[in-house]
Amino acid sequence: xxxxxxxxxxxxxxxxxxxxxxxxxxxxxxxxxxxxxxxxxxxxxxxxxxxxxxxxxxxxxxxxxxxxxxxxxxxxxxxxxxxxxxxxxxxxxxxxxxxxxxxxxxxxxxxxxxxxxxxxxxxxxxxxxxxxxxxxxxxxxxxxxxxxxxxxxxxxxxxxxxxxxxxxxxxxxxxxxxxxxxxxxxxxxxxxxxxxxxxxxxxxxxxxxxxxxxxxxxxxxxxxxxxxxxxxxxxxxxxxxxxxxxxxxxxxxxxxxxxxxxx
Amino acid sequence: xxxxxxxxxxxxxxxxxxxxxxxxxxxxxxxxxxxxxxxxxxxxxxxxxxxxxxxxxxxxxxxxxxxxxxxxxxxxxxxxxxxxxxxxxxxxxxxxxxxxxxxxxxxxxxxxxxxxxxxxxxxxxxxxxxxxxxxxxxxxxxxxxxxxxxxxxxxxxxxxxxxxxxxxxxxxxxxxxxxxxxxxxxxxxxxxxxxxxxxxxxxxxxxxxxxxxxxxxxxxxxxxxxxxxxxxxxxxxxxxxxxxxxxxxxxxxxxxxxxxxxxxxxxxxxxxxxxxxxxxxxxxxxxxxxxxxxxxxxxxxxxxxxxxxxxxxxxxxxxxxxxxxxxxxxxxxxxxxxxxxxxxxxxxxxxxxxxxxxxxxxxxx
Amino acid sequence: xxxxxxxxxxxxxxxxxxxxxxxxxxxxxxxxxxxxxxxxxxxxxxxxxxxxxxxxxxxxxxxxxxxxxxxxxxxxxxxxxxxxxxxxxxxxxxxxxxxxxxxxxxxxxxxxxxxxxxxxxxxxxxxxxxxxxxxxxxxxxxxxxxxxxxxxxxxxxxxxxxxxxxxxxxxxxxxxxxxxxxxxxxxxxxxxxxxxxxxxxxxxxxxxxxxxxxxxxxxxxxxxxxxxxxxxxxxxxxxxxxxxxxxxxxxxxxxxxxxxxxxxxxxxxxxx
Numbered sequence: 001x002x003x004x005x006x007x008x009x010x011x012x013x014x015x016x017x018x019x020x021x022x023x024x025x026x027x028x029x030x031x032x033x034x035x036x037x038x039x040x041x042x043x044x045x046x047x048x049x050x051x052x053x054x055x056x057x058x059x060x061x062x063x064x065x066x067x068x069x070x071x072x073x074x075x076x077x078x079x080x081x082x083x084x085x086x087x088x089x090x091x092x093x094x095x096x097x098x099x100x101x102x103x104x105x106x107x108x109x110x111x112x113x114x115x116x117x118x119x120x121x122x123x124x125x126x127x128x129x130x131x132x133x134x135x136x137x138x139x140x141x142x143x144x145x146x147x148x149x150x151x152x153x154x155x156x157x158x159x160x161x162x163x164x165x166x167x168x169x170x171x172x173x174x175x176x177x178x179x180x181x182x183x184x185x186x187x188x189x190x191x192x193x194x195x196x197x198x199x200x201x202x203x204x205x206x207x208x209x210x211x212x213x214x215x216x217x218x219x220x221x222x223x224x225x226x227x228x229x230x231x232x233x234x235x236x237x238x239x240x241x242x243x244x245x246x247x248x249x250x251x252x253x254x255x256x257x258x259x260x261x262x263x
Numbered sequence: 264x265x266x267x268x269x270x271x272x273x274x275x276x277x278x279x280x281x282x283x284x285x286x287x288x289x290x291x292x293x294x295x296x297x298x299x300x301x302x303x304x305x306x307x308x309x310x311x312x313x314x315x316x317x318x319x320x321x322x323x324x325x326x327x328x329x330x331x332x333x334x335x336x337x338x339x340x341x342x343x344x345x346x347x348x349x350x351x352x353x354x355x356x357x358x359x360x361x362x363x364x365x366x367x368x369x370x371x372x373x374x375x376x377x378x379x380x381x382x383x384x385x386x387x388x389x390x391x392x393x394x395x396x397x398x399x400x401x402x403x404x405x406x407x408x409x410x411x412x413x414x415x416x417x418x419x420x421x422x423x424x425x426x427x428x429x430x431x432x433x434x435x436x437x438x439x440x441x442x443x444x445x446x447x448x449x450x451x452x453x454x455x456x457x458x459x460x461x462x463x464x465x466x467x468x469x470x471x472x473x474x475x476x477x478x479x480x481x482x483x484x485x486x487x488x489x490x491x492x493x494x495x496x497x498x499x500x501x502x503x504x505x506x507x508x509x510x511x512x513x514x515x516x517x518x519x520x521x522x523x524x525x526x527x528x529x530x531x532x533x534x535x536x537x538x539x540x541x542x543x544x545x546x547x548x549x550x551x552x553x554x555x556x557x558x559x560x561x562x563x564x565x566x567x568x569x570x571x572x573x574x575x576x577x578x579x580x581x582x583x584x585x586x587x588x589x590x591x592x593x594x595x596x597x598x599x600x601x602x603x604x605x606x607x608x609x610x611x612x613x614x615x616x617x618x619x620x621x622x623x624x625x626x627x628x
Numbered sequence: 629x630x631x632x633x634x635x636x637x638x639x640x641x642x643x644x645x646x647x648x649x650x651x652x653x654x655x656x657x658x659x660x661x662x663x664x665x666x667x668x669x670x671x672x673x674x675x676x677x678x679x680x681x682x683x684x685x686x687x688x689x690x691x692x693x694x695x696x697x698x699x700x701x702x703x704x705x706x707x708x709x710x711x712x713x714x715x716x717x718x719x720x721x722x723x724x725x726x727x728x729x730x731x732x733x734x735x736x737x738x739x740x741x742x743x744x745x746x747x748x749x750x751x752x753x754x755x756x757x758x759x760x761x762x763x764x765x766x767x768x769x770x771x772x773x774x775x776x777x778x779x780x781x782x783x784x785x786x787x788x789x790x791x792x793x794x795x796x797x798x799x800x801x802x803x804x805x806x807x808x809x810x811x812x813x814x815x816x817x818x819x820x821x822x823x824x825x826x827x828x829x830x831x832x833x834x835x836x837x838x839x840x841x842x843x844x845x846x847x848x849x850x851x852x853x854x855x856x857x858x859x860x861x862x863x864x865x866x867x868x869x870x871x872x873x874x875x876x877x878x879x880x881x882x883x884x885x886x887x888x889x890x891x892x893x894x895x896x897x898x899x900x
Contacts, residue, residue: 034538150535157536157680160705164531166518166554169604173522174345174549178293178335181604182318185292191517191604205291216555219515219569226316226604349636352679358661358718359679363637391868394634502897529870532636532863536680543680545636550870557871559861561703571899579873586876587867 008057008156011043013077015063015070016097016125020142021088022046022062027145038156054080058155064090064097065126078132085151089141089244091128093213096141098125098247125247136161139194141211141244147196165216167191168208171199180207180230187230189240192218192250213245220254234258265463266470267437267445270302270328270374272461273407277372280457282405285341286374287334292320294334296341299374306331313415313597316606329375329439332415333596337525338380341371342400343387346548349532354541366396372405378429379420379596381408383525385432389588390528405453408433412477414485415597419610422488423595427481438474446474487597487610489581490617494591498582501616502574510612511569513605518551520599520607521576526592529557552576577609632666634866638677638720639663641696643713649779653744654711655689655699658719664694665721670751671728671857671885674698675865677720678709685862686710687748687884688724696721699747699779725865726884729855731755735825736765740840742812742832743772746779748857748884749831757790766792767819771812771832774798775805795819813839823848831857838895841888851889858883858891875900 012022026046028035042052059081065071078084086092094101100108105123109116128134138147147163154161164170168190172179180188180202188207190199194215201208207230214220220241227237241255267273277284278300287294288304294311305328312319313332323330352361376384384401391397411420411427420426429436434454437445446466449455490497501507521527531550536543550557552575558565566572584592593609600608641658648654665674668688676698677683684706690697702711713719729752731737737756741749749768756766768787772778775798784794795815797808808815812832821844828844830837837856844854860872860879867881875894877883894900 031538038538038540149538153536153538153540156538156540158705158709159534159536159681162533162535164554165556166551167515169517169519170522170549170551170554173519176295176297176336176340176345178291178295178318179519179602179604182316182335182602183292184317184319188604191515191519215516217516217567217569219511222513222515222605229316352720354679357716358640358642361637361640361720392634394632395868502900528868530864531869531871532683534677534680534682540680547636552870552873557861560859565860566899568899575873578875583873583876587878 007038007040009042009052010039010058011056012060013062015061015074016066017063017088017090017095019046024143024145024148028149031149035152056081058083058085060085060087061091061128062087064094065128065131066097067121071131074128074131083135083155084132086128086134086137087143089139089211089213092137092139093245094125094127094247096244099242101125101247136163139196139212144197164195166195167215168193168195168199171195172202175199175203177203181226184230187227187232187240192220192223209240209243210251211244213248214250218250220250264466264471265447266466267447267463269443270305270445274299274302276457276461277405282370282372284372284374293318294331296336296338311415313417313601315417315600315608316603318601326443327439329409330413332413332418333377333379333598335523335602337598338373338376338384339387339525342384343397343528346546349545349547352543370403374407376406376408376433377411378408378427379425379594380525381429381432382425382594383596386526386590386592386594387528389590406433408436410436410438410478412439412481414481415601416486417597417600418485418595419487419489419597420595421482421485423593424591425594428478438477440470440473446470489610490614492617494613495582495585497617497620498578501620504616504619506616506619507570507574510573510607513607514569514573515605516553516569516572517604518553519602519604521551521553522549523598523602525596525598526594577612581613633723633725635722636864638722639665640718641721643715643717643719646715649699650777652702653699653779655697656713658696658698658721660694661718665723668724669728670755671748672724672726673884674721674723674725676710678706678713681709682706689747689750690754701744723865725880727882729829729885732827734762735827736822737763738767738826738828740769740812740830742836743777745832746770749829750780752829753787753792756792760791764825768792768794769812769815770794770796772798774800775802812836813843816840816843821847826853828854830854834895851892852887854888855885856888856891857885
């Protein structure tokens with residue numbers, strides 16, 4: 001066991017998000033005690049109020065940037081972090097709250113709040129990578145516990161984390177799930193969505209809803225006819241691309257293309 | 264030749280001999296390959312309607328166990344597992360100790376291997392070599408082939424150099440006749456020894472002719488074909504064909520074709536450590552030439568465009584496989600056609616390439 | 629005792645000496661801890677494993693007996709871990725893999741190494757030195773980005789003494805550089821070649837090898853007289869994982885060294 005001074009420091013930060021990805025770290029029950037021997041958890045409000053001042057060896061960042069204050073805060077965190085890793089769809093693509101990127105925020109504000117002038121907000125929900133450089137990102141809503149552990153153990157060993165840029169289809173095949181699109185069971189975004197979840201939804205007979213966001217070069221245009229054949233109408237296609245990664249450029253473009261066709 | 268009535272006793276006998284019996288069974292609207300506890304789990308009465316990008320089960324008018332065509336999986340699921348541990352390593356003072364997992368002495372019985380898949384097993388065996396785990400696994404396995412009497416609309420084994428009749432590589436070969444009767448051919452001493460332990464009857468007059476008729480009918484029903492040309496030469500000439508961009512506009516680069524292909528063998532390894540950092544493992548898993556990081560070098564990937572990755576898959580399967588392993592990589596099972604979510608059909612793409620390539624040929628003066 | 633190289637399980641080697649060559653290149657001497665791998669030939673490579681970090685292909689840059697010498701440039705997590713490995717570190721080694729250089733019995737030789745590409749040529753230089761009397765002209769052309777990036781500089785005198793003409797050029801000169809500045813091709817232009825009896829050995833960036841090989845074939849060498857060392861994503865080392873395919877070649881098995889007659893049509897195709 002390392003002495004506290006030798007242990008690398010780990011900080012976990014929250015921005016606009018539901019805390020679900022931070023919980024993935026708490027969910028590593030079996031490994032957490034050993035992990036605490038090897039890293040010093042310097043800031044993690046889901047687990048402890050105690051905070052150690054930076055700089056930090058690794059910062060895990062959950063959530064998107066939605067206010068001017070948060071924009072300043074993430075810049076300070078970046079300056080204080082050797083490695084900055086985003087966790088979850090909010091941090092990597094803006095999250096479900098990025099749906100507002102496609103509408104007028106001042107209008108929402110005036111409808112929702114009694115005193116809209118008290119609300120200071122950006123007109124878009126920004127992924128962390130749009131504000132500061134990011135060293136690695138764990139995708140998903142929520143992130144996968146196994147990928148988080150691999151990232152942390154990789155960091156400790158000096159290894160590159162295993163975050164393959166391949167679609168969910170590869171994971172369906174590895175676990176022996178028959179293709180939902182081909183058998184006509186459900187519309188599925190698996191062919192354009194980054195793997196890492198272990199293809200859990202298709203294995204439960206549910207189409208992939210793209211929570212890991214797009215692969216490096218998704219051909220969404222080619223997928224849309226297959227989604228239609230699997231039962232989605234134009235609006236359904238638009239909606240399937242507008243969930244947790246609505247603002248990821250490839251998915252945003254696919255949804256926008258469908259709007260164009262509707263007109 | 265002899266006839267078995269039903270397969271209950273055969274499966275039970277194999278299990279009693281210690282084999283893990285793997286065969287077709289219905290799961291999630293498809294006929295998959297899985298371990299079966301008894302012959303009751305076979306997909307009696309199910310047929311398949313397959314088309315490019317489409318696979319549907321249908322009820323047949325009879326109770327045939329093998330009246331279906333190739334499903335989403337092939338036998339590589341068991342012979343070349345999707346994921347396996349290669350070794351573990353533990354720190355040991357200033358060094359480390361590597362431990363290979365013990366070879367499982369599990370013996371597989373593969374029930375219902377179609378001739379296209381027998382050919383695919385031979386292709387993979389050649390890739391991995393006689394000294395490989397693969398060869399060991401298949402040598403230990405008990406193989407029950409089933410002559411194909413039910414090709415799908417996506418099948419083209421005949422033009423890939425095969426056919427619906429199993430000729431080698433099995434312990435027993437069955438042809439399914441009406442009323443759950445199976446004509447049995449013996450392919451090995453192991454097959455003969457096992458058969459001697461179950462109740463069978465001599466073939467009745469006409470059984471062999473009926474079986475032959477069914478196989479011949481299957482052969483004639485094959486509706487798809489590869490272009491009748493020198494495919495390695497065609498693909499060499501077509502390396503810069505504009506047709507690759509055309510396919511790429513339709514291709515999802517999802518890699519489903521490579522994963523369902525019974526001969527695709529590519530793998531990646533992943534090196535891991537546990538939280539202590541003192542225990543490391545190496546795992547091997549299926550990879551696809553459609554994955555962006557497949558062709559990675561420091562400084563970036565070699566094949567970034569979808570066009571170059573589709574070209575790699577098709578050219579390897581039908582062209583460069585010959586140079587690497589002395590034969591084609593395709594057995595014509597049709598899985599890549601049916602299980603492509605957007606219905607890209609290798610026979611059609613090769614035909615299109617052949618057509619453009621002919622136009623490109625210089626006209627002799 | 630030697631074992632078959634066709635396995636994914638590494639044998640253990642201990643780092644017994646470590647020499648930094650440049651800011652990002654280190655040469656390591658490795659001795660087996662138990663069973664050694666089979667003997668290697670110049671131009672072959674091994675797969676080297678850093679515990680818990682991963683495995684990379686490295687060409688052999690020297691070694692006598694069971695010793696293996698690797699010269700490594702730090703370009704990623706695994707090579708970084710290998711480069712900082714202190715003496716005493718135990719690494720895993722698999723191999724040796726692939727085809728090495730094919731040295732003729734006589735004639736003139738032209739060796740061209742760009743950057744880290746000099747590493748797999750070093751054992752070939754040693755072999756040539758041992759049989760120097762058999763060959764006519766032997767020229768070694770060395771290129772690097774800057775003088776600080778030159779490898780094995782303390783050996784050039786010995787190579788020259790044995791009758792090898794060593795020509796050095798850098799892309800960008802530093803303040804203390806009095807040597808030549810430019811691309812390796814310009815060294816080649818000044819070389820007198822007898823195309824009938826010359827064999828050439830190239831290792832460096834693919835674009836460098838293409839330009840040099842074209843230059844040589846323009847000057848009358850056949851593509852078969854030019855050998856190149858190819859690079860693709862070598863993983864398993866023995867042709868069963870698929871990653872290093874380059875057209876019909878499995879570079880790990882059919883390469884890394886191949887003649888330019890084989891490589892030329894492949895290099896001409898984009899993203900092959």
